[in-house]
Amino acid sequence: MIKLMKKRLTRQESRAQTREKLLEAAAKIIARHGLAGTSIEDIAETAGFSRGAFHANFKSKDELFLTLVEKQMKATIFEIDELHAVTDSVEEKLQNLRTVYPRYTGSDRDTFLLITEAQMYALRNPRFGKKLRALFSTIYDDLIQSVERLQEQMGCKDPVYAKQLVLIGFGLSHGLILHNLMDPERYPDSMVSDSMRLVFDKIFSLEEMSLGIH
Protein backbone atom coordinates (compact mmCIF):
# COMPACT_ATOMS: atom_id res chain seq x y z
CA MET A 1 0.00 0.00 0.00
CA ILE A 2 2.53 2.57 1.17
CA LYS A 3 4.95 1.16 -1.33
CA LEU A 4 6.21 4.55 -2.38
CA MET A 5 8.28 4.91 0.79
CA LYS A 6 9.91 1.54 0.25
CA LYS A 7 13.17 3.20 -0.81
CA ARG A 8 16.52 2.29 0.60
CA LEU A 9 16.09 -0.34 3.21
CA THR A 10 18.95 -1.21 5.51
CA ARG A 11 20.13 -4.76 5.29
CA GLN A 12 18.68 -5.75 8.65
CA GLU A 13 15.36 -4.20 7.75
CA SER A 14 15.30 -5.97 4.45
CA ARG A 15 16.11 -9.30 6.03
CA ALA A 16 13.51 -8.83 8.74
CA GLN A 17 10.97 -7.91 6.13
CA THR A 18 11.47 -11.01 4.02
CA ARG A 19 11.41 -13.09 7.16
CA GLU A 20 8.11 -11.54 8.00
CA LYS A 21 6.77 -12.10 4.52
CA LEU A 22 7.85 -15.71 4.65
CA LEU A 23 6.08 -16.22 7.96
CA GLU A 24 2.98 -14.53 6.67
CA ALA A 25 2.90 -16.65 3.55
CA ALA A 26 3.56 -19.77 5.57
CA ALA A 27 0.64 -19.03 7.88
CA LYS A 28 -1.70 -18.76 4.96
CA ILE A 29 -0.52 -21.80 3.05
CA ILE A 30 -0.03 -24.11 5.99
CA ALA A 31 -3.53 -23.28 7.16
CA ARG A 32 -4.88 -24.18 3.75
CA HIS A 33 -2.80 -27.23 2.89
CA GLY A 34 -1.47 -28.44 6.20
CA LEU A 35 2.14 -28.62 7.29
CA ALA A 36 3.06 -31.81 5.52
CA GLY A 37 1.14 -30.69 2.45
CA THR A 38 3.14 -27.52 2.16
CA SER A 39 6.55 -27.46 0.51
CA ILE A 40 9.28 -24.98 1.24
CA GLU A 41 9.02 -23.87 -2.34
CA ASP A 42 5.30 -23.13 -1.91
CA ILE A 43 6.04 -20.86 1.01
CA ALA A 44 8.91 -19.07 -0.65
CA GLU A 45 7.04 -18.61 -3.90
CA THR A 46 3.91 -17.27 -2.22
CA ALA A 47 6.03 -14.80 -0.32
CA GLY A 48 7.54 -13.75 -3.63
CA PHE A 49 10.98 -15.27 -3.09
CA SER A 50 12.97 -18.27 -4.12
CA ARG A 51 13.96 -21.19 -1.95
CA GLY A 52 17.29 -19.57 -1.33
CA ALA A 53 15.60 -16.88 0.71
CA PHE A 54 13.94 -19.48 2.84
CA HIS A 55 17.11 -21.35 3.67
CA ALA A 56 18.85 -18.11 4.45
CA ASN A 57 16.23 -17.38 7.11
CA PHE A 58 15.21 -20.72 8.51
CA LYS A 59 17.06 -23.97 9.04
CA SER A 60 14.08 -26.13 8.28
CA LYS A 61 10.34 -26.14 7.82
CA ASP A 62 9.96 -27.26 11.41
CA GLU A 63 11.88 -24.30 12.71
CA LEU A 64 9.74 -21.92 10.71
CA PHE A 65 6.59 -23.60 11.94
CA LEU A 66 7.58 -23.30 15.57
CA THR A 67 8.45 -19.64 15.08
CA LEU A 68 5.13 -19.11 13.40
CA VAL A 69 3.09 -20.74 16.12
CA GLU A 70 5.00 -18.89 18.81
CA LYS A 71 4.34 -15.61 17.10
CA GLN A 72 0.66 -16.38 16.75
CA MET A 73 0.33 -17.38 20.40
CA LYS A 74 2.22 -14.36 21.65
CA ALA A 75 -0.09 -12.17 19.64
CA THR A 76 -3.07 -13.88 21.21
CA ILE A 77 -1.66 -13.51 24.70
CA PHE A 78 -1.20 -9.83 24.11
CA GLU A 79 -4.75 -9.47 22.89
CA ILE A 80 -6.12 -11.27 25.89
CA ASP A 81 -4.04 -9.32 28.37
CA GLU A 82 -5.24 -6.13 26.80
CA LEU A 83 -8.82 -7.24 27.11
CA HIS A 84 -8.34 -8.17 30.74
CA ALA A 85 -6.82 -4.84 31.64
CA VAL A 86 -9.94 -3.02 30.53
CA THR A 87 -12.45 -4.97 32.57
CA ASP A 88 -13.90 -3.51 35.71
CA SER A 89 -17.24 -4.92 36.75
CA VAL A 90 -17.91 -8.56 37.47
CA GLU A 91 -20.49 -8.78 34.73
CA GLU A 92 -18.08 -7.39 32.18
CA LYS A 93 -15.42 -9.82 33.28
CA LEU A 94 -17.79 -12.71 32.90
CA GLN A 95 -18.80 -11.43 29.51
CA ASN A 96 -15.20 -11.15 28.44
CA LEU A 97 -14.36 -14.57 29.73
CA ARG A 98 -16.84 -16.02 27.33
CA THR A 99 -15.49 -14.16 24.35
CA VAL A 100 -11.87 -14.82 25.17
CA TYR A 101 -11.94 -18.49 24.36
CA PRO A 102 -13.05 -18.30 20.78
CA ARG A 103 -10.57 -15.52 20.24
CA TYR A 104 -7.75 -17.74 21.27
CA THR A 105 -9.03 -20.87 19.62
CA GLY A 106 -8.91 -18.97 16.37
CA SER A 107 -10.81 -15.84 15.57
CA ASP A 108 -10.64 -16.52 11.86
CA ARG A 109 -10.63 -19.72 9.89
CA ASP A 110 -6.94 -19.67 9.05
CA THR A 111 -5.87 -19.11 12.64
CA PHE A 112 -7.99 -21.98 13.83
CA LEU A 113 -6.60 -24.26 11.16
CA LEU A 114 -3.07 -23.22 11.98
CA ILE A 115 -3.42 -23.83 15.70
CA THR A 116 -5.17 -27.13 15.21
CA GLU A 117 -2.50 -28.14 12.75
CA ALA A 118 0.05 -27.31 15.41
CA GLN A 119 -1.76 -29.45 17.92
CA MET A 120 -1.93 -32.37 15.54
CA TYR A 121 1.74 -31.99 14.82
CA ALA A 122 2.46 -31.82 18.54
CA LEU A 123 0.62 -35.07 19.09
CA ARG A 124 3.00 -36.68 16.63
CA ASN A 125 6.28 -35.04 17.54
CA PRO A 126 7.08 -35.23 21.26
CA ARG A 127 9.72 -32.52 21.00
CA PHE A 128 7.38 -30.07 19.38
CA GLY A 129 4.67 -31.19 21.76
CA LYS A 130 6.71 -30.13 24.72
CA LYS A 131 7.28 -26.67 23.31
CA LEU A 132 3.67 -26.19 22.36
CA ARG A 133 2.53 -27.35 25.78
CA ALA A 134 4.73 -24.70 27.33
CA LEU A 135 3.20 -22.03 25.12
CA PHE A 136 -0.31 -23.10 25.97
CA SER A 137 0.48 -23.22 29.66
CA THR A 138 1.29 -19.54 29.58
CA ILE A 139 -2.11 -18.66 28.25
CA TYR A 140 -3.97 -21.11 30.43
CA ASP A 141 -2.27 -20.13 33.67
CA ASP A 142 -2.98 -16.55 32.87
CA LEU A 143 -6.61 -17.28 32.40
CA ILE A 144 -6.85 -19.50 35.43
CA GLN A 145 -5.60 -16.65 37.56
CA SER A 146 -8.21 -14.38 36.09
CA VAL A 147 -10.90 -16.88 36.86
CA GLU A 148 -9.66 -17.31 40.40
CA ARG A 149 -9.65 -13.59 40.93
CA LEU A 150 -13.15 -13.45 39.56
CA GLN A 151 -14.24 -16.27 41.83
CA GLU A 152 -12.75 -14.49 44.78
CA GLN A 153 -14.63 -11.37 43.83
CA MET A 154 -17.78 -13.43 43.59
CA GLY A 155 -17.10 -14.93 46.99
CA CYS A 156 -15.95 -18.43 46.21
CA LYS A 157 -12.55 -19.89 45.56
CA ASP A 158 -11.45 -23.33 44.49
CA PRO A 159 -8.31 -23.52 42.36
CA VAL A 160 -9.02 -26.99 41.09
CA TYR A 161 -12.32 -25.84 39.89
CA ALA A 162 -10.83 -22.81 38.15
CA LYS A 163 -8.52 -25.07 36.25
CA GLN A 164 -11.37 -27.26 35.21
CA LEU A 165 -13.42 -24.26 34.23
CA VAL A 166 -10.72 -23.05 31.90
CA LEU A 167 -10.41 -26.52 30.42
CA ILE A 168 -14.13 -26.57 29.74
CA GLY A 169 -13.97 -23.15 28.18
CA PHE A 170 -11.16 -23.92 25.81
CA GLY A 171 -12.33 -27.42 25.07
CA LEU A 172 -15.86 -26.38 24.30
CA SER A 173 -14.75 -23.43 22.26
CA HIS A 174 -12.45 -25.55 20.16
CA GLY A 175 -15.06 -28.21 19.52
CA LEU A 176 -17.78 -25.73 18.67
CA ILE A 177 -15.67 -23.79 16.23
CA LEU A 178 -14.60 -27.00 14.54
CA HIS A 179 -18.21 -27.96 14.06
CA ASN A 180 -19.06 -24.51 12.85
CA LEU A 181 -16.35 -24.61 10.20
CA MET A 182 -17.19 -28.16 9.20
CA ASP A 183 -20.88 -27.43 8.65
CA PRO A 184 -21.78 -23.75 8.90
CA GLU A 185 -25.35 -24.32 7.75
CA ARG A 186 -26.07 -26.86 10.42
CA TYR A 187 -24.08 -25.07 13.11
CA PRO A 188 -24.26 -21.34 12.38
CA ASP A 189 -22.30 -18.76 14.30
CA SER A 190 -25.33 -17.91 16.38
CA MET A 191 -25.66 -21.48 17.55
CA VAL A 192 -22.03 -21.53 18.59
CA SER A 193 -22.23 -18.38 20.65
CA ASP A 194 -25.57 -19.45 22.12
CA SER A 195 -24.06 -22.75 23.20
CA MET A 196 -21.10 -21.00 24.68
CA ARG A 197 -23.37 -18.69 26.61
CA LEU A 198 -25.66 -21.46 27.70
CA VAL A 199 -22.91 -23.56 29.21
CA PHE A 200 -21.20 -20.64 30.85
CA ASP A 201 -24.33 -19.24 32.39
CA LYS A 202 -25.15 -22.63 33.82
CA ILE A 203 -21.66 -23.28 35.10
CA PHE A 204 -21.46 -19.92 36.74
CA SER A 205 -24.89 -20.19 38.22
CA LEU A 206 -23.51 -23.30 39.85
CA GLU A 207 -20.73 -21.13 41.15
CA GLU A 208 -23.09 -18.67 42.65
CA MET A 209 -25.38 -21.27 44.08
CA SER A 210 -23.13 -23.92 45.48
CA LEU A 211 -19.92 -22.00 45.97
CA GLY A 212 -17.80 -24.09 43.69
CA ILE A 213 -18.47 -27.54 45.05
CA HIS A 214 -18.08 -29.96 42.20
Added chain:
Amino acid sequence: MIKLMKKRLTRQESRAQTREKLLEAAAKIIARHGLAGTSIEDIAETAGFSRGAFHANFKSKDELFLTLVEKQMKATIFEIDELHAVTDSVEEKLQNLRTVYPRYTGSDRDTFLLITEAQMYALRNPRFGKKLRALFSTIYDDLIQSVERLQEQMGCKDPVYAKQLVLIGFGLSHGLILHNLMDPERYPDSMVSDSMRLVFDKIFSLEEMSLGIH
Protein backbone atom coordinates in the same frame (compact mmCIF):
# COMPACT_ATOMS: atom_id res chain seq x y z
CA MET B 1 -2.89 -65.71 15.90
CA ILE B 2 -4.98 -68.48 14.39
CA LYS B 3 -2.57 -68.68 11.53
CA LEU B 4 -2.56 -72.43 11.40
CA MET B 5 -5.93 -72.49 9.69
CA LYS B 6 -4.76 -70.08 7.03
CA LYS B 7 -4.69 -72.83 4.41
CA ARG B 8 -6.14 -72.47 0.97
CA LEU B 9 -7.88 -69.18 0.74
CA THR B 10 -10.23 -68.50 -2.10
CA ARG B 11 -9.28 -65.62 -4.33
CA GLN B 12 -12.02 -63.37 -3.07
CA GLU B 13 -11.10 -64.14 0.49
CA SER B 14 -7.48 -63.44 -0.16
CA ARG B 15 -8.25 -60.16 -1.85
CA ALA B 16 -10.61 -59.08 0.90
CA GLN B 17 -8.00 -59.99 3.46
CA THR B 18 -5.25 -57.90 1.93
CA ARG B 19 -7.71 -55.07 1.50
CA GLU B 20 -8.48 -55.32 5.16
CA LYS B 21 -4.82 -55.43 6.09
CA LEU B 22 -4.14 -52.39 3.96
CA LEU B 23 -6.95 -50.48 5.65
CA GLU B 24 -5.74 -51.53 9.05
CA ALA B 25 -2.19 -50.47 8.32
CA ALA B 26 -3.41 -47.20 6.84
CA ALA B 27 -5.43 -46.41 9.95
CA LYS B 28 -2.38 -46.86 12.12
CA ILE B 29 0.07 -44.95 9.99
CA ILE B 30 -2.20 -42.11 8.97
CA ALA B 31 -3.08 -41.59 12.61
CA ARG B 32 0.60 -41.39 13.45
CA HIS B 33 1.94 -39.41 10.53
CA GLY B 34 -1.08 -37.69 9.07
CA LEU B 35 -2.55 -38.20 5.63
CA ALA B 36 -0.14 -36.04 3.70
CA GLY B 37 2.75 -37.44 5.71
CA THR B 38 1.92 -40.97 4.73
CA SER B 39 3.01 -42.43 1.42
CA ILE B 40 1.30 -45.26 -0.40
CA GLU B 41 4.49 -47.20 -0.02
CA ASP B 42 4.39 -46.76 3.77
CA ILE B 43 0.92 -48.21 3.92
CA ALA B 44 1.65 -51.13 1.64
CA GLU B 45 4.89 -51.96 3.39
CA THR B 46 3.37 -51.82 6.86
CA ALA B 47 0.61 -54.13 5.72
CA GLY B 48 3.28 -56.48 4.45
CA PHE B 49 2.73 -55.92 0.75
CA SER B 50 4.22 -54.01 -2.11
CA ARG B 51 2.80 -50.99 -3.86
CA GLY B 52 1.29 -53.23 -6.49
CA ALA B 53 -1.15 -54.61 -3.94
CA PHE B 54 -2.27 -51.14 -3.07
CA HIS B 55 -2.99 -50.08 -6.62
CA ALA B 56 -4.83 -53.32 -7.24
CA ASN B 57 -7.20 -52.50 -4.39
CA PHE B 58 -7.54 -48.72 -4.36
CA LYS B 59 -7.45 -46.11 -7.08
CA SER B 60 -5.74 -43.53 -4.94
CA LYS B 61 -4.78 -42.59 -1.41
CA ASP B 62 -7.87 -40.42 -1.22
CA GLU B 63 -10.15 -43.31 -2.07
CA LEU B 64 -8.57 -45.45 0.59
CA PHE B 65 -8.89 -42.69 3.12
CA LEU B 66 -12.58 -42.18 2.46
CA THR B 67 -13.18 -45.92 2.71
CA LEU B 68 -11.28 -45.97 5.95
CA VAL B 69 -13.21 -43.13 7.53
CA GLU B 70 -16.50 -44.57 6.38
CA LYS B 71 -15.64 -47.90 7.92
CA GLN B 72 -14.64 -46.28 11.19
CA MET B 73 -17.80 -44.21 11.38
CA LYS B 74 -20.05 -47.14 10.53
CA ALA B 75 -18.43 -49.12 13.30
CA THR B 76 -19.10 -46.28 15.71
CA ILE B 77 -22.71 -45.98 14.63
CA PHE B 78 -23.17 -49.65 15.24
CA GLU B 79 -21.64 -49.38 18.68
CA ILE B 80 -23.87 -46.48 19.61
CA ASP B 81 -27.02 -48.10 18.32
CA GLU B 82 -26.21 -51.16 20.32
CA LEU B 83 -25.76 -49.07 23.43
CA HIS B 84 -29.05 -47.30 22.87
CA ALA B 85 -30.97 -50.49 22.46
CA VAL B 86 -30.02 -51.64 25.92
CA THR B 87 -31.13 -48.58 27.84
CA ASP B 88 -34.35 -48.61 29.82
CA SER B 89 -34.53 -46.10 32.61
CA VAL B 90 -34.15 -42.36 32.21
CA GLU B 91 -31.14 -42.25 34.49
CA GLU B 92 -29.39 -44.92 32.47
CA LYS B 93 -30.13 -43.11 29.25
CA LEU B 94 -28.68 -39.93 30.65
CA GLN B 95 -25.67 -41.83 31.82
CA ASN B 96 -25.17 -43.38 28.41
CA LEU B 97 -25.60 -40.09 26.66
CA ARG B 98 -22.60 -38.80 28.51
CA THR B 99 -20.42 -41.75 27.61
CA VAL B 100 -21.52 -41.89 23.99
CA TYR B 101 -19.75 -38.74 22.94
CA PRO B 102 -16.23 -39.66 23.89
CA ARG B 103 -16.77 -43.06 22.34
CA TYR B 104 -17.53 -41.49 19.01
CA THR B 105 -14.98 -38.74 19.25
CA GLY B 106 -12.36 -41.43 19.52
CA SER B 107 -12.16 -44.03 22.21
CA ASP B 108 -8.46 -44.53 21.65
CA ARG B 109 -5.74 -42.18 20.59
CA ASP B 110 -5.43 -43.45 17.04
CA THR B 111 -9.14 -43.23 16.37
CA PHE B 112 -9.25 -39.67 17.60
CA LEU B 113 -6.28 -38.73 15.47
CA LEU B 114 -7.81 -40.38 12.44
CA ILE B 115 -11.15 -38.66 12.79
CA THR B 116 -9.58 -35.30 13.46
CA GLU B 117 -7.32 -35.81 10.49
CA ALA B 118 -10.41 -36.49 8.42
CA GLN B 119 -12.01 -33.30 9.66
CA MET B 120 -8.93 -31.28 8.84
CA TYR B 121 -8.83 -32.81 5.41
CA ALA B 122 -12.52 -32.07 4.96
CA LEU B 123 -11.95 -28.42 5.78
CA ARG B 124 -9.49 -28.30 2.90
CA ASN B 125 -11.22 -30.42 0.31
CA PRO B 126 -14.83 -29.41 -0.33
CA ARG B 127 -15.65 -32.67 -2.06
CA PHE B 128 -14.44 -34.76 0.82
CA GLY B 129 -16.06 -32.31 3.20
CA LYS B 130 -19.45 -32.99 1.69
CA LYS B 131 -19.09 -36.71 2.12
CA LEU B 132 -17.82 -36.45 5.67
CA ARG B 133 -20.64 -34.10 6.57
CA ALA B 134 -23.10 -36.67 5.33
CA LEU B 135 -21.50 -39.35 7.47
CA PHE B 136 -21.58 -37.18 10.54
CA SER B 137 -25.17 -36.20 9.94
CA THR B 138 -26.18 -39.82 10.25
CA ILE B 139 -24.71 -40.09 13.69
CA TYR B 140 -25.89 -36.71 14.83
CA ASP B 141 -29.47 -37.10 13.67
CA ASP B 142 -29.57 -40.43 15.35
CA LEU B 143 -28.46 -38.92 18.60
CA ILE B 144 -30.72 -35.92 18.31
CA GLN B 145 -33.67 -38.24 18.05
CA SER B 146 -32.54 -40.05 21.16
CA VAL B 147 -32.26 -36.80 23.03
CA GLU B 148 -35.69 -35.70 21.88
CA ARG B 149 -37.19 -38.96 23.00
CA LEU B 150 -35.44 -38.55 26.30
CA GLN B 151 -36.73 -34.99 26.63
CA GLU B 152 -40.21 -36.17 25.89
CA GLN B 153 -39.88 -38.81 28.54
CA MET B 154 -38.70 -36.14 30.93
CA GLY B 155 -41.62 -33.96 30.05
CA CYS B 156 -40.08 -31.27 27.88
CA LYS B 157 -39.55 -31.02 24.15
CA ASP B 158 -37.78 -28.49 22.03
CA PRO B 159 -36.08 -29.80 18.87
CA VAL B 160 -33.84 -26.78 18.47
CA TYR B 161 -32.57 -27.34 21.92
CA ALA B 162 -31.91 -31.01 21.28
CA LYS B 163 -29.79 -30.13 18.28
CA GLN B 164 -27.85 -27.65 20.33
CA LEU B 165 -27.44 -30.14 23.11
CA VAL B 166 -25.89 -32.66 20.77
CA LEU B 167 -23.61 -30.01 19.39
CA ILE B 168 -22.45 -29.15 22.88
CA GLY B 169 -21.90 -32.81 23.67
CA PHE B 170 -19.79 -33.55 20.64
CA GLY B 171 -18.00 -30.24 20.68
CA LEU B 172 -17.08 -30.46 24.33
CA SER B 173 -16.06 -34.07 24.04
CA HIS B 174 -13.79 -33.36 21.11
CA GLY B 175 -12.14 -30.42 22.79
CA LEU B 176 -11.65 -32.20 26.08
CA ILE B 177 -10.09 -35.26 24.51
CA LEU B 178 -7.78 -33.11 22.48
CA HIS B 179 -6.58 -31.39 25.62
CA ASN B 180 -6.24 -34.70 27.38
CA LEU B 181 -4.04 -36.10 24.64
CA MET B 182 -2.02 -32.93 24.36
CA ASP B 183 -1.22 -32.78 28.06
CA PRO B 184 -2.33 -35.84 30.01
CA GLU B 185 -0.62 -34.71 33.19
CA ARG B 186 -2.39 -31.40 33.27
CA TYR B 187 -5.69 -32.77 32.04
CA PRO B 188 -5.96 -36.35 33.24
CA ASP B 189 -8.76 -38.68 32.24
CA SER B 190 -10.56 -38.05 35.48
CA MET B 191 -10.70 -34.33 34.80
CA VAL B 192 -12.12 -34.94 31.37
CA SER B 193 -14.92 -37.17 32.59
CA ASP B 194 -15.60 -34.87 35.53
CA SER B 195 -15.94 -31.92 33.19
CA MET B 196 -18.21 -33.88 30.92
CA ARG B 197 -20.36 -34.85 33.86
CA LEU B 198 -20.36 -31.35 35.29
CA VAL B 199 -21.60 -29.73 32.12
CA PHE B 200 -24.18 -32.40 31.43
CA ASP B 201 -25.61 -32.36 34.90
CA LYS B 202 -25.96 -28.62 34.76
CA ILE B 203 -27.46 -28.57 31.30
CA PHE B 204 -29.95 -31.23 32.16
CA SER B 205 -30.85 -29.62 35.42
CA LEU B 206 -31.73 -26.62 33.29
CA GLU B 207 -33.95 -28.96 31.35
CA GLU B 208 -35.72 -30.08 34.43
CA MET B 209 -36.07 -26.64 35.90
CA SER B 210 -37.01 -24.45 32.99
CA LEU B 211 -38.45 -26.98 30.60
CA GLY B 212 -36.05 -26.33 27.84
CA ILE B 213 -36.44 -22.60 27.42
CA HIS B 214 -33.17 -21.28 26.18
Added chain:
DNA sequence: ACACTCAGATACGTTACTGCATCTGAGTGT
Protein backbone atom coordinates in the same frame (compact mmCIF):
# COMPACT_ATOMS: atom_id res chain seq x y z
C1' DA C 1 34.12 5.59 -5.61
C1' DC C 2 36.05 1.15 -4.72
C1' DA C 3 36.39 -3.04 -2.62
C1' DC C 4 33.67 -5.90 0.56
C1' DT C 5 29.88 -8.46 2.52
C1' DC C 6 25.87 -10.77 2.83
C1' DA C 7 20.71 -11.45 1.37
C1' DG C 8 18.76 -13.83 -1.84
C1' DA C 9 18.75 -16.29 -6.76
C1' DT C 10 20.18 -19.94 -9.56
C1' DA C 11 22.13 -24.53 -10.59
C1' DC C 12 23.05 -29.23 -9.35
C1' DG C 13 22.90 -33.80 -7.37
C1' DT C 14 20.20 -36.76 -4.55
C1' DT C 15 16.20 -38.88 -2.66
C1' DA C 16 11.46 -40.27 -2.43
C1' DC C 17 6.95 -40.91 -4.30
C1' DT C 18 3.72 -41.94 -7.91
C1' DG C 19 1.48 -44.32 -11.92
C1' DC C 20 1.94 -47.41 -15.48
C1' DA C 21 3.56 -51.47 -17.79
C1' DT C 22 5.09 -55.89 -17.45
C1' DC C 23 5.96 -60.24 -15.10
C1' DT C 24 4.98 -64.30 -12.01
C1' DG C 25 2.74 -67.63 -9.47
C1' DA C 26 -1.10 -69.23 -6.84
C1' DG C 27 -6.28 -70.18 -7.24
C1' DT C 28 -9.83 -71.85 -10.79
C1' DG C 29 -12.77 -74.16 -14.61
C1' DT C 30 -12.96 -77.98 -17.50
Added chain:
DNA sequence: ACACTCAGATGCAGTAACGTATCTGAGTGT
Protein backbone atom coordinates in the same frame (compact mmCIF):
# COMPACT_ATOMS: atom_id res chain seq x y z
C1' DA D 1 -3.63 -82.05 -15.07
C1' DC D 2 -3.56 -78.24 -18.29
C1' DA D 3 -4.45 -73.88 -19.73
C1' DC D 4 -6.33 -69.59 -17.87
C1' DT D 5 -6.97 -65.60 -14.92
C1' DC D 6 -6.09 -62.31 -11.86
C1' DA D 7 -3.83 -60.72 -7.17
C1' DG D 8 0.10 -58.91 -6.25
C1' DA D 9 5.44 -58.14 -7.19
C1' DT D 10 8.85 -55.92 -9.76
C1' DG D 11 10.89 -52.61 -13.05
C1' DC D 12 10.90 -48.16 -15.21
C1' DA D 13 10.26 -43.39 -16.19
C1' DG D 14 8.54 -38.90 -14.75
C1' DT D 15 7.96 -35.52 -11.15
C1' DA D 16 8.58 -32.90 -7.03
C1' DA D 17 11.06 -31.75 -3.14
C1' DC D 18 15.19 -31.15 -0.40
C1' DG D 19 20.02 -29.44 0.92
C1' DT D 20 24.23 -27.64 -0.65
C1' DA D 21 27.17 -25.02 -3.45
C1' DT D 22 27.98 -21.30 -6.18
C1' DC D 23 26.75 -16.84 -8.26
C1' DT D 24 25.01 -11.94 -8.34
C1' DG D 25 23.82 -7.53 -7.04
C1' DA D 26 22.35 -4.28 -3.68
C1' DG D 27 23.71 -2.17 1.02
C1' DT D 28 28.10 -0.82 3.66
C1' DG D 29 32.81 0.84 5.47
C1' DT D 30 36.65 3.60 4.33
